[in-house]
Amino acid sequence: MCAASVLVVDDSVTMRALIKHALSRDPDIVVVGEASNPFEARNMMKQLDPDVVTLDVEMPNMNGIDFLEKIMTLRPTPVIMVSNLTAPGAATTLAALEIGAFDCVAKPSARETMFNELPGLIKEAAKAKAGMTRRGHAGAAARPAANEPAKDRRVRLPDLIAIGSSTGGVEALMQVLSEFPADCPPTVIVQHLPAAFTGSFAARLDRVSRAKVSEAKGGEPLLPGHVYLAPGGARHMVVKPGARPSVSLVEGETVSGHRPSVDVLFTSVAKNFSGSSCGVILTGMGRDGAQGLLGMRQAGATTLGQDEESSLVYGMPRVAHEIGAVTRQLPLGKIARQIFSGG
Known part of the structure; x- marks a missing residue:
């Protein structure tokens, strides 16, 4: 080496x-x-x-x-x-x-x-x-006006959206969540960041999105219009079923080199939400999330991956694509549109 x-x-x-x-x-x-x-x-x-x-x-x-x-x-x-x-x-x-x-x-x-x-x-x-690939010059997608239709109501939306990202994901999430409507399905996110950064990053995402974005504390019910960002540090984030499905933070060893791990989150979604979910894997180094996304696809979920050209680091999306975990690969600017309108 x-x-x-x-x-x-x-x-x-x-x-x-x-x-x-x-x-x-x-x-x-x-x-x-x-x-x-x-x-x-x-x-x-x-x-x-x-x-x-x-x-x-x-x-x-x-x-x-x-x-x-x-x-x-x-x-x-x-x-x-x-x-x-x-x-x-x-x-x-x-x-x-x-x-x-x-x-x-x-x-x-x-x-x-x-x-x-x-x-x-x-x-x-x-x-x-x-x-690593060159950044595009198009810039972030414009935030839709408040009176624009947020989505095509003829499209059946997932009951839950799960997103995983790493290097380059801060910018990517800013763009994707800027296009989320106020009444989006409950959304859970793992972005690899040190513990001290996730609270301020959640606040930053909250300012650009019409949905309510917050750092997960554990125990919150999964509510429409809410986005939960996994805190960096010593615990994984998972979703739990029940009369009131919820977010949970659990102890555990690192998985795919990370804690919180995208694989852990996606695996919990595959187990508890089966075909009623949508998984998205964005820019990042390594392979965290690929196996969990495959589990989601095998359970009947829609799975999307960021394409190589728009990824800062085409690592996690590449591995997910290569193992057959991704239903569709898309440029970053089309991912939210695909979730909410199917186009």
């Missing part, structure tokens, strides 16, 4: 040295270059083609968020934001994740914090590079 190559971008000589030192202690990582600003970084990316870029936010000439946007549009590469502005829950963090950053970490107050966390993130990010 080749070492993961990294370009470090930060206007601070001291911080570049700290990051390089932290990474050089891992034999599976090599720092191939250092840049003090985005213009230097752009040229180095062309010359060195790094597997991963670490990127500061506050820099001269162009800030890191603007440069991240250019990277994801013109030369998709896994980027880990390392900044004082990317602490858990910060607005800059969500902006970076929405654009397509692989992860965000705060600059440490002590060296050991970075030594422990960053090398592992670099190696995970390097795995994503092969599946």
